[in-house]
Amino acid sequence: MQFLKSLYIHNTFFRYIAVLAGCFMLSFWIPILYPIAWILTLVLLGLFLFDIYLLYTHSKGLVANRVLPKKLSNSDLNPITIVFESFYPFKTYISLIDELPQQFQKRDFEHRTSLFRNEKKEFEYTVRPVERGEYVFGNLNVYASSALRIIKRRFVFQKDQMVPVYPSIIQMQQYDFLAISNNLTQVGLKKIRRIGHTQEFEQIKEYVAGDDIRTVNWKATAKQNQLMVNQYQDEKSQPIYSIIDTGRVMKMPFNGLKLLDYAINATLAFSNVALKKNDKTGMVSFSKKIETFVPAVQKLTHLNTILEKLYNITTEYTDSDFGLLYAHVKRKVTHRSLLLLYTNFEHISALKRQLPYLMGMAKKHVLVVIFFENTELEELISADAEDLQTIYHKTIAEKFSLEKRLMQKELQRYGIQTILTKPEELTINTINKYLEIKSRGLL
Incomplete structure (x- = not known):
């Protein structure tokens, strides 16, 4: 046989x-x-x-x-x-x-x-x-x-x-290598002009043209008989949480991948970069209940814990309870932290229902709400209209696109940082916002 x-x-x-x-x-x-x-x-x-x-x-x-x-x-x-x-x-x-x-x-x-x-x-x-x-x-x-x-x-x-x-280990390694080699600008990650400086002292160095004269150290200048300035660095060991909405709004697929998986991949790559920058990273996933909570820790081995938790996250088919999230953050996250909330709003009415909870979290923490552009709608808007039905479809698509921009302005009006991004550009834009917040000393 x-x-x-x-x-x-x-x-x-x-x-x-x-x-x-x-x-x-x-x-x-x-x-x-x-x-x-x-x-x-x-x-x-x-x-x-x-x-x-x-x-x-x-x-x-x-x-x-x-x-x-x-x-x-x-x-x-x-x-x-x-x-x-x-x-x-x-x-x-x-x-x-x-x-x-x-x-x-x-x-x-x-x-x-x-x-x-x-x-x-x-x-x-x-x-x-x-x-x-x-x-x-x-x-x-x-x-x-x-x-x-x-x-x-x-x-x-x-x-x-x-x-x-x-979750995308290859993407994480790519951004890890670029962060170490300081070539982040090659993939769109930009350096943010520093406005003022944070208060974490690094060293005293000789003055060179372009240094802020407000940082002149007069005692060191008198000893060395030349201008010396204090050099500061971004504050380290700051707690950062990636909060992932696992409700039905994250089930929407783009290019074969659910929004949830885009958020998971971005969380892994971003957490790795933040740990390399000596910050504490943690994560939360929620829907009708708090499914995962990983406290912020500053250890490179902590990335394996985050990876295993991200591997087991699934999408629920229910609306997420932002009130429960607010209560959990208030109880468990006691220090001022950077909160990166991955979610999606398709209608401004959906945003207004959750706005009180978002404002509550933004009072104590730096909250960044990350939601997604509908790239298929953008393609429809940019296409030429050749008949009445296409004109109707374009009008509806433009209305939805306008609502996304109005939601972004509504959040910014209450002092909440926002990222409105295409799914495939999520990781780049998230790390950009992190670098901007660190450079501006908002945390």
Whole structure:
């Protein structure tokens, strides 16, 4: 049974059969072709048995191995490597079919190549998951055939490999590297002009053109007989909380990814940058109840705790209770903190219902409300209107777009910081706002 399960007929074999069938049919009018057709049939049968002998005399004709990372990164292109080697004494033609996880809904994966004796090759492809969770890779199927291409022998390797899909680790590492190398401006992160300075002293240095004359240290100047100034730095160890709304408004998808997952990816990347800037980071997720609360801590190992909590967050199909969030923040977050609230409002009436709670949090903390532009509406607005129905659709879209800007102004009117962003630009804009708040000394 094992032999029969591994034996497959090559497509070329059916072409040979078609030629033989044509010979038998023509022999009805050309009788001399009839014995030739039978000879060819016996030859094909002999080659069939010989091909079986070639492929099955070596018990270990092929070896293949799928190399998976320990974790896949959500919304990113993750490389998967397959290494295979042939031990057949002849050139082998390979057809490789990897059974991808059902979440990808891809059933036409195939890679073809050829291998000489003892030759080793690598094949790399990428997958882009758009959901967190467990992804199970099925069988790694390798079909080998000889130059005759009459039959194929199936080899099966690495059954049911599970790999978890976590929030975007690749994106986090990208911003981590840029923060260390001070190349944040390459991806749109901008330096904010400092207005005044914070009160955390760093060092005394010589005066250079452009230094604030208000920071001149007169005692040091008298000792050194040259102008010396105090240099200050951004305050460190400040508590920062990422608050994620897991209600139904965050279920909306853009480019295959839910708003919730955009917020989760941004939270992970931002938390990593804030920890590298020596601030304390924590997180809260809420809907009808407080689902997750991680107190703000200043340890790099704390990022693993945040990562595991983000991995298990799910979207609820109910309206979120901002009153409960306000009470929880008032009770648990006792020090003045930077609160980054990831949510979404589609109507200004929805914002006004939650405005008293937002104002309550903004009295003691620096609150930044982050909500999203509807990029599909923006595309509709920018398109040309060619008929009455399109004009109607554009008018409604412009109304919704205007409401977003009115909500932003309404929040700013009450002293609440805002970010109105496209989903794909969320991480950049969040880190920009963080750098701005730190530079302006608002926290």
